[in-house]
Amino acid sequence: MYLNILVYGRLEKPVLEDLKSRHHVKFFKDNSENTPEFRDFLSIADGIIGLSLQVNSELLDQAPNLKIVSNVSVGYNNLDVKALSERNVMATNTPGILxxxxxxxxxxxxxxxxxxxxxxxxxxxxxxxxxxxxxxxxxxxxxxxxxxxxxxxxxxxxxxxxxxxxxxxxxxxxxxxxxxxxxxxxxxxxxxxxxxxxxxxxxxxxxxxxxxxxxxxxxxxxxxxxxxxxxxxxxxxxxxxxxxxxxxxxxxxxxxxxxxxxxxxxxxxxxxxxxxxxxxxLPHIGSSTYETELQMSKLAAVNLEAGLNGEKPPNLINAEVWN
CATH class of the missing domain: 3.40.50.720 (NAD(P)-binding Rossmann-like Domain)
Incomplete structure (x- = not known):
């Protein structure tokens, strides 16, 4: 299934290239969420994957097709889980690896x-x-x-x-x-x-x-x-x-x-x-080794594609959406 995937902030290159080979993917750097290009793509995005994007009610209102947000991190304080659940949008993270x-x-x-x-x-x-x-x-x-x-x-x-x-x-x-x-x-x-x-x-x-x-x-x-x-x-x-x-x-x-x-x-x-x-x-380098970041990106992609394919992601945060 060819889907629209918004990548934000960070995703290791092998995982990004793999997603690009099978989907319509656009990558956006940190602090680009107020650009016209970001807003235009957000309006058609089926899934979001990346790090540090503030996902709140305002952003979700601009993403009517969104099914899942896949964080490339353990923490998810950037996600308004309540707002995501109210819109039946799945949220996932990448615990354990780091x-x-x-x-x-x-x-x-x-x-x-x-x-x-x-x-x-x-x-x-x-x-x-x-x-x-x-x-x-x-x-x-x-x-x-x-x-x-x-x-x-x-x-x-x-x-x-x-x-x-x-x-x-x-x-x-x-x-x-x-x-x-x-x-x-x-x-x-x-x-x-x-x-x-x-x-x-x-x-x-x-x-x-x-x-x-x-x-x-x-x-x-x-x-x-x-x-x-x-x-x-x-x-x-x-x-x-x-x-x-x-x-x-x-x-x-x-x-x-x-x-x-x-x-x-x-x-x-x-x-x-x-x-x-x-x-x-230190510049927030807690998980910043290539081996760990690559494995986190891979797991985030697994979470993303499971949700987009109608399967339960292995690291679903808001289980009430699936239930």
Whole structure:
């Protein structure tokens, strides 16, 4: 069946070319949704596949033929699931594939922030390494420290596995529900959020962005942390209050932060985070390895074509549409 497929933001080339060989496909870059070309194609689109397109009632009103939106990501805070369901449009995501890749990156943030690797890399490259290092340049140990994980889903547990077995870290966690398998496997201790914030040496936030988690870590939470604590965010930028993180870092309320996500992406050049030496900033690279991105694109395409062919997609978010 030859269908109209709108590709937005990102889809790996082999998957894009495969779709083009069998369908009428148009690719649109980020922030192109207000162009006439986008609106014209949206009006005939049978399916949307890609990353970060804000799918809301306004957009759906312009897409009368739409049957499915296939996200190339695990998170789907860009989708108004209620609006999609009201119009009987399926929504899908790509869980599972990126778990280990994101967990690797989270551990990389923990290590690079604790040992100040990006900062000291620039120290060497700028020609400042002229003598032996002093205490001024020391980092802190990661091994045998307490790691507090907020959000013990697939990725949280993969981080716990690496930290516990690889670095002999003591695992603390907070989650909506107890995870007894994680408690047994990684000797993880379930704590109330405030208690975790007070006890952990490293705090890793890996929750989805929802109404309940938006802004969940702010001034009060940073003040509960140890002054020696390092905060890592690999969830979504809006799960924290970014200005209050900046103030906590400047005031010495916490030691450092490692961030892969931000309230506004790409990060604006006047953002104070870029001026702070005790912050490691990454451009939202959680799943960004070729192997993982290709597998996510492939799964998104499987979801898309299943929905378009009248079959239940393997990763359907709004099951009520199928029911």
């Amino acid at each position: 778990t280990d890749t994101v967990a690797d990156m989270a551990m990389g943030l923990i290590l690079s922030t604790a040992r100040r690797m990006p900062e000291l890399d620039q120290y060497v490259k700028s020609g400042q390494w002229l003598d032996n290092l002093t205490e001024e340049h020391y980092g802190v140990d990661v091994h045998h420290k307490k790691l507090g994980i907020i959000g013990m889903g697939r990725i949280g547990q993969a981080i716990a596995k690496r930290a516990h077995f690889g670095f002999d870290m003591e695992i603390l966690y907070h989650n909506r529900t107890r995870k007894e398998d994680a408690e047994k496997e990684y000797d993880a201790a379930y704590l109330a959020l405030d208690e975790l914030l007070q006890e952990a040496d490293f705090i890793c936030l890996i929750t989805p962005l929802t109404k309940e988690t938006e802004g969940m870590i702010g001034k009060r939470e940073f003040q509960l942390m140890k002054k020696s604590a390092i905060f890592i965010n690999v969830s979504r930028g809006k799960t924290i209050v970014e200005t209050e993180l900046i103030e906590a870092l400047k005031a010495g309320e916490i030691l450092a932060a490692g961030l892969d996500v931000f309230e506004k992406e790409p990060l604006e050049l006047d953002n104070e985070l870029l001026t702070l030496k005790n912050v490691v900033t």
